[in-house]
Amino acid sequence: MQFLPPNKKLILASKSPRRQQLLRDLGFDFEVRTMEVNEEHDASLNGVEIAEHLAEKKALAFKDNLSEDEIVLTSDTVVWCKGESLAKAENEEHAREMLQKLSGTSHEVITGVCLLSKEKSIVFSDITKVYFQEITIEEIDYYIKHYRPFDKAGAYGIQEWIGMWAIEKIEGSYFTVMGLPTHLIQPNLMKF
Template sequence: MLHKLLTNKKVILASQSPRRQELLKALEVDFEVHLKPIDESYPAGMLPSEIAEYIAKKKAAAFLDQLTTDTILITGDTLVFKNEKALGKPKDVEEATRMLQSLSGTSHEVISSICVTTSEKQWVTHDKATVYFRVFAKAEIQHYINTYKPFDKAGAYGIQEWIGHVALLKLEGSYNTVMGLPTQKLYSLLELAATA
């Protein structure tokens, strides 16, 4: 069992996302949250999956000098893509509205990366899901943005919030991946890190 393997390890999650913290708790992992500001830019010309992994590794790089032999660091990134174009975190109401309008009545891809780093080694992977939304009414978009203020979320929405409950038609892939943490892949990587 994973929690037994991690008994003498200090697990750090470098994410302020309540969703990621909740999902990691659900894996029965004891962890601490440590945060560092990071520049999430990336080189032009990368594929969507490469971008997600690049940013997760960039987040890990900020902690490398702090890792002791018994530390396991978890970083990750979630990106929403529509027609191969990344939809980041909206800056304001107008941008959030535009993003949700572009997702209305159609499908888009969500890619979540996971990077597990120890003082000796690093493992990185990603998972992909396709989300299908029904058409949103203008009033629904306004209600969602005003009530839930999704400015900290890629693509301007959280699948676990009101909008996901009322508008999600179909999901191909893992729900947890859309929430921001591909737990099944993370579990395997933590096992590797704990026994490496």
């Protein structure tokens, strides 16, 4: 089955093993190419604006290095809690603070995606609402010690122990929380 527009190659610009596995599970053939991109953004942006801005910024870094037949896919995931973006944790204390903020409340996980070729660019995002039950400091410390969630927005992975232990429910796509709104990839790729 053909999952890409004819005569196009997909480039995934992400080191994330989760995004790579999700694209493989969707049936795509792709190449992984990454570049370091400064993820600073204007502090006035809201969650959706941050996710889409950073996904597009990552894609634009590839603009001059794409061949005519390539489409690059970039994405960025933001945990938006009480009007604040919870980025990747810098250390154990930072992760602990974020997880304490998420405990006993709900937040939004927003994944922005950019698809970029030489001729075209599409930016979109998806939002999933996540509800955490109350978690103790001992549970938080156990999770941090055993799972080292420093590469994840909000310092947690839904697919890990904390997702099974602390998440009561979600409203939206599970895969958006993992870092890629899988249901939106194919329809948007076919616009190329």
